[in-house]
Amino acid sequence: MTTLYFSSTGNCLYVAKKLGGKNLPIPSCIKNGIYEVNDDVIGIVFPVYGLLIPPFIEEYMKKLSVECDYFFAVATYGFFPGGITSLLQEIKTSNGRSFDYINRLKMAENCITFSDMKSQTGDSEKERLSIQRICGDIKEKKKYIRPDTCIHRFLSKTHMKKYEFETGTGITKNLTVNSSCTGCGICEKLCPMDNIHIDEGRPLFGATCVSCGSCIQNCPNNAIHHNGEKSSARYRHPKITLDELLP
Numbered sequence: 001m002t003t004l005y006f007s008s009t010g011n012c013l014y015v016a017k018k019l020g021g022k023n024l025p026i027p028s029c030i031k032n033g034i035y036e037v038n039d040d041v042i043g044i045v046f047p048v049y050g051l052l053i054p055p056f057i058e059e060y061m062k063k064l065s066v067e068c069d070y071f072f073a074v075a076t077y078g079f080f081p082g083g084i085t086s087l088l089q090e091i092k093t094s095n096g097r098s099f100d101y102i103n104r105l106k107m108a109e110n111c112i113t114f115s116d117m118k119s120q121t122g123d124s125e126k127e128r129l130s131i132q133r134i135c136g137d138i139k140e141k142k143k144y145i146r147p148d149t150c151i152h153r154f155l156s157k158t159h160m161k162k163y164e165f166e167t168g169t170g171i172t173k174n175l176t177v178n179s180s181c182t183g184c185g186i187c188e189k190l191c192p193m194d195n196i197h198i199d200e201g202r203p204l205f206g207a208t209c210v211s212c213g214s215c216i217q218n219c220p221n222n223a224i225h226h227n228g229e230k231s232s233a234r235y236r237h238p239k240i241t242l243d244e245l246l247p
Contacts, residue, residue, distance in 0.1 A: 001019065001020060001021030001022065001039060001040065001041040001042070001043070001138075002021060002022045002023075002024060002037055002039040002041070002042050002043070003016045003019050003021060003022070003023050003024070003042075003043045003044070003045055004024050004025075004026050004029060004037070004042070004043070004044045004045070004064075005023060005024070005025060005026060005044070005045040005046065006025065006026045006027065006045075006046045006047065006054070006057055006192065006212075007025070007045075007047070007240075007245065008047070008110070008190075008192075008212040008213055008214035008217065008218075008245075009110045009213070009214070009217045009218070009235055009236050009237060009240075009245075010122075010236050010237030010239070010240030010244070010245060011047065011076050011107045011108065011110065011122070011237050012045045012046060012047055012076055013237070013240050013244060013245065014123075014131075014237045014239055014240050015045050015074060015076060015105065015107075015131060015134075016045050018131050018132075018135055019043065019045070019134075019135055019138060020135075021039075021041070022039075024037075025192075025247065026044075026046070026057060026060055026192075027192030027193070027247070028247055029060070030056070030060060031194070035060075035063050035064050035065060035094070036064075036065045036066075036067075037064065037065070037066050037067075037068075038066075038067040038068070039067075039068055040068060040069050040070070041068060041069065041070045041071075041072070041138070041141070042066045042068040042070075042071055042072075043071070043072040043073065043074065043138065044057075044061065044072075044073045044074075045073075045074045045075075045076070046073075046075060046076070047075070047076050047077065047110075048075050048076065048077040048081050048082065048084050048104070049211070050159050051080065051081070051082025051083070051084070051155055051156045051159045052082065052084070052087065052156055052159055052160065053075075053084065053087055053088070053091075054210060054212075055167055055210070056167075056192075056193070056210055058091065061091050061093060062091065062092070062093065062094065063094055064093045064094060065093055065094045065095040065097075066093050066095065066097050067095075068097075069141070070100050070101070070138075070141045071097055071098070071099050071100050071101075072099060072100060072101035072102070072103075072138055073088050073099050073101070073102045073103075074102075074103050074104070074105055074134060075088065075102075075103075075104045075105070076104070076105045076106075076107045077104060077105070077106060077107070078106070078107065078108060078109025078110060078111060078114075078115065078120075079109055079111075079114065079115070080155075081104045081106075081152065082148075082152055082153075082155050082156035082159065083148040083152040083153035083154075083155070083156035083157070084104055084148070084152075084156065085102045085103070085104060085145060085146045085147070085148050086148045086152070086153050086156070087156060088102045089102065089145060099145070100141070100143050101137060101138060101141075101142060101143065101144050101145070102144070102145045102146055103134055103137070103144065103146045104146055105127075105130055105131065105134060106126075106127070106130065107122065107127055107237075108120040108121065108122040108127075108235060108237070110213065110217065110235050111213070112213060112216060112217070112226055112228075112229040112230060112234075113226060113228040113229060113230070114230075115230060116230040116231045116233060117217075117230070117231065117233040117234050117235040118231055118233040120235045121238070122235070122237045122238050122239075123237065123238045123239055167208075167209065167210050167211070168207050168208070168209065169207055169209060170195075170209025170210060170211040171209060171211045171213070171226060172195075172205035172206075172209045174226050174227040174228060175205065175216070175224060175225065175226055175227075176224075176225050176227070177202060177203060177223055177224055177225075178223050178225065179223075180221040180222065180223040181201075181202060181203070181219075181221060181223035181224075182201075182221060182223075183198050183200075183201030183202060183203075184220065184221075185198050186218060186219060186220055186242070186246075187203050187214075187215035187218070187219060187224065188203065189246050189247060190214045190215060190218055190245060190246065190247075191214065191215060192210065192212060192214065193208040193209065193210055194206075194208070195207070195208045195209050196215060203215070203224070213226075214245070216229075216234070217234050217235055217236060218234075218236060218242055218245060219234075220242070222234060
């Protein structure tokens with residue numbers, strides 16, 4: 001099994017690890033030009049952003065060529081998933097492959113402008129049971145598409161008109177870096193888009209941000225802040241270390 005994943009705070013990495021097999025971070029695949037994957041079972045695990053598939057993940061899936069007997073997708077979300085499974089049904093890889101299995105998984109919310117991270121613990125019993133069920137489905141190569149309601153689909157279609165998680169300058173125009181920054185470079189290493197560079201001991205943000213929040217959530221000195229954050233508390237999945245998130 002090969003699982004392609006994107007994870008800014010460890011939620012999706014935790015799921016990928018539970019699934020087993022070989023895990024490949026999608027940002028590294030993009031950087032290294034890996035667009036062909038062959039295995040018996042291939043899957044994609046990613047977070048829902050603004051009730052949608054993150055644009056760079058969608059673009060990667062459409063460029064991807066997979067040769068496999070079973071192809072699955074698991075989308076994690078914090079508050080509301082929107083019509084994410086319906087959106088995934090519309091996706092086909094470059095060699096015309098569609099998903100055999102699509103499911104969504106509620107985990108801790110990690111959007112700092114939507115929720116106070118102090119209330120997000122992760123690794124709940126409900127989360128563990130849900131992951132266990134999904135792992136069982138995939139092990140058995142179950143054919144299943146999680147149904148969306150009409151309201152799920154409607155809200156996602158509405159959000160498409162104004163994608164709330166901006167790309168390009170993204171959230172960077174709302175970020176400040178305080179005096180506790182040591183220029184350690186963790187944010188630079190974590191950024192999936194190579195959008196952060198340390199210059200004279202301070203992070204400089206470019207114009208390819210995808211608003212993942214990895215730099216904010218994982219700064220070891222809590223030096224990066226968003227103007228709209230609910231609090232200065234930060235979240236990382238309790239079973240995932242910072243070292244595991246680093247490329």
